[in-house]
Amino acid sequence: MALEIPEVVINRLPIYARALAALAEQGETVVSSQALGQALDVTPAQIRKDLSYFGRFGKQGRGYNVPGLLTRLREILGLDRQWHVCVVGVGRLGQAIVEYGGFGPQGFQIVAAFDADPAMVGRRVGGITVRAATELDGFLHNNRVDIGVVAVPAAVAQQVVDQLVKAGIRAILNYAPMTPHVPRDISIRHIDPVIAMQSMTFYIKLAEGGGK
């Protein structure tokens, strides 16, 4: 019904999909919003409401068909396709990303990696050959790349992001410790363990005695 689906809802769908995949793995064929909510620490009402943005997937009195709902969620999110990812920056962090085996099985194929360091160019990392940063533009124009992963120092991250955006990339996963500026129609997500820790310390401190 609604063409305006809140972003918070979209962000929860992959979590639901992952939980459903785990249930399917265990051979479960049916799950209620209550059971799913219990596993994920969200209220059943929230799950039902979120799903209702996209259609009616459940059966009253029964619950949801696990493989069926999983398939629909994967369609909605586009997880039934293969996505092409490139990694910019093949330092320690970039290498870990390229070598990480968790993307491929989920349909995210790393098709290229770039680095500005000449000593890095030409080396094979995780099965692909590192290209020169100067080849980035050309590569993006000659190959479909859906998502750019930014793993460069903060000082050059904005420049890399601009380059990716100008080349037509629509989604960016940013590992650099800064907040790059992107046009409104580009998706960006930030992976920043330090920032995550820095918000938790507030609560540790609070629990330790509130006082300063």
Place this chain on the structure above:
Amino acid sequence: MALEIPEVVINRLPIYARALAALAEQGETVVSSQALGQALDVTPAQIRKDLSYFGRFGKQGRGYNVPGLLTRLREILGLDRQWHVCVVGVGRLGQAIVEYGGFGPQGFQIVAAFDADPAMVGRRVGGITVRAATELDGFLHNNRVDIGVVAVPAAVAQQVVDQLVKAGIRAILNYAPMTPHVPRDISIRHIDPVIAMQSMTFYIKLAEGGGK
């Protein structure tokens, strides 16, 4: 004033602090909420409102004193202290975490790493010696550890989290691709690049033509 500060506000403070640190680095001594908002893509009103939960830090007509506000934010968040972190799971991901140089300079000191694999135990990674998983409980009881980083397979993550919580840890940074259950008074943050990508694909697909 308020003893009930929204969590979203707390989560934004480290971002503000980081931006202020960058400004201080450049020698800026004063910044307005407008200028800061422009750099971070948030509204000036939001910044002012967020800061107002903690006091009055600005001067009308001038803005905020950069080093002064930075110091206050770091106090509020507890970033003026040294925090002790342990890493559980020293596979590829855990190794990358232990070797990552970004935690130390921000006051997060990795004091121990644990792994269940006997082949891993005793090896030195990033300057520390990997301990056996069986030593985890003992270590946590004999040493102050503030934050636990979980980098184990999803199948055993809940078990590790439970162990950390039982030993008195108050904050967890979870890299495992699942959602562990924790008591309400424990902070937990999730680092999951796959989930992040999976919400962006929805928008890529949307932009590609809306239709399925």
Place this chain on the structure above:
DNA sequence: TTCCGTCTGTTACGGATTTCACAACCGGAG
């Protein structure tokens, strides 16, 4: 067939968060 327990989809409500708008304030110029 009818009844009953269960569970969805949805609407209405309430709370939380963001944005708006403006009075109060600051410091410098004249």
Place this chain on the structure above:
DNA sequence: CTCCGGTTGTGAAATCCGTAACAGACGGAA
């Protein structure tokens, strides 16, 4: 000393989001 452009802090309004509650539907039991 007074005026003025610029900026904060903040209550009020608007928006967004989550929760509650219930009508309607389903499947099995009798």
